[in-house]
Amino acid sequence: LAKTTQPISMDSYEGQEVNITCSHNNIATNDYITWYQQFPSQGPRFIIQGYKTKVTNEVASLFIPADRKSSTLSLPRVSLSDTAVYYCLVGLSGYALNFGKGTSLLVTP
Amino acid sequence: IAGITQAPTSQILAAGRRMTLRCTQDMRHNAMYWYRQDLGLGLRLIHYSNTAGTTGKGEVPDGYSVSRANTDDFPLTLASAVPSQTSVYFCASSDSPSGGQQFFGPGTRLTVL
Numbered sequence: 746l747a748k749t750t751q752p753i754s755m756d757s758y759e760g761q762e763v764n765i766t767c768s769h770n771n772i773a774t775n776d777y778i779t780w781y782q783q784f785p786s787q788g789p790r791f792i793i794q795g796y797k798t799k800v801t802n803e804v805a806s807l808f809i810p811a812d813r814k815s816s817t818l819s820l821p822r823v824s825l826s827d828t829a830v831y832y833c834l835v836g837l838s839g840y841a842l843n844f845g846k847g848t849s850l851l852v853t854p
Numbered sequence: 855i856a857g858i859t860q861a862p863t864s865q866i867l868a869a870g871r872r873m874t875l876r877c878t879q880d881m882r883h884n885a886m887y888w889y890r891q892d893l894g895l896g897l898r899l900i901h902y903s904n905t906a907g908t909t910g911k912g913e914v915p916d917g918y919s920v921s922r923a924n925t926d927d928f929p930l931t932l933a934s935a936v937p938s939q940t941s942v943y944f945c946a947s948s949d950s951p952s953g954g955q956q957f958f959g960p961g962t963r964l965t966v967l
Contacts, residue, residue: 779955781956786961787958787960787961788944788946788958788959788960788961789897789944789946789956789958790958791955791956791957794955832896832897843899843913844889844896844897844898844899845896845897846894846895846896847896
């Protein structure tokens with residue numbers, strides 16, 4: 746089971762780009778990297794998923810180096826509404842996924 | 855389309871009582887999961903089911919049981935609740951156990967006194 750390490754908290758100002766890096770040194774060959782966002786009193790919500798290189802959607806980008814031992818979630822031009830906890834997950838859904846404690850992002854004006 | 859629903863929304867329960875948290879999804883997803891979330895500990899997987907008729911243990915299964923009689927429902931039972939089971943419980947589902955995104959329910963806030 747791949748263990749992930751990400752910063753406990755990050756602060757940013759509105760309009761800035763935020764990059765959250767997750768380390769997963771023992772990622773397995775078949776593992777995907779998935780990021781979720783969670784607002785208070787709500788369940789987590791899927792943001793983006795990737796296997797290698799770069800993935801981009803309307804919300805974020807995910808950068809994965811060739812060795813796949815880390816990944817970086819990039820949020821362009823954050824707003825106050827991006828204040829949330831962000832979780833990095835590595836593995837195959839259904840096999841004891843570990844959400845960990847996530848990164849608490851605070852965006853201020 | 856409701857997606858994934860949980861009931862009850864919240865519950866206060868006396869220690870020693872039996873409680874079943876309900877979870878239903880209408881997306882015909884194969885895999886379903888139960889997590890608990892405690893302050894400072896993130897989300898921890900309790901039990902999961904990759905398909906109807908099968909279940910597996912997650913990180914913190916003790917004191918909980920699940921069943922998966924059909925695709926849509928995945929109830930979580932606390933046979934004899936204890937105060938340490940006070941938590942917010944989230945149910946989730948995904949269409950595939952292999953890399954599929956999980957969809958979460960709104961959660962059940964359970965307090966055991």
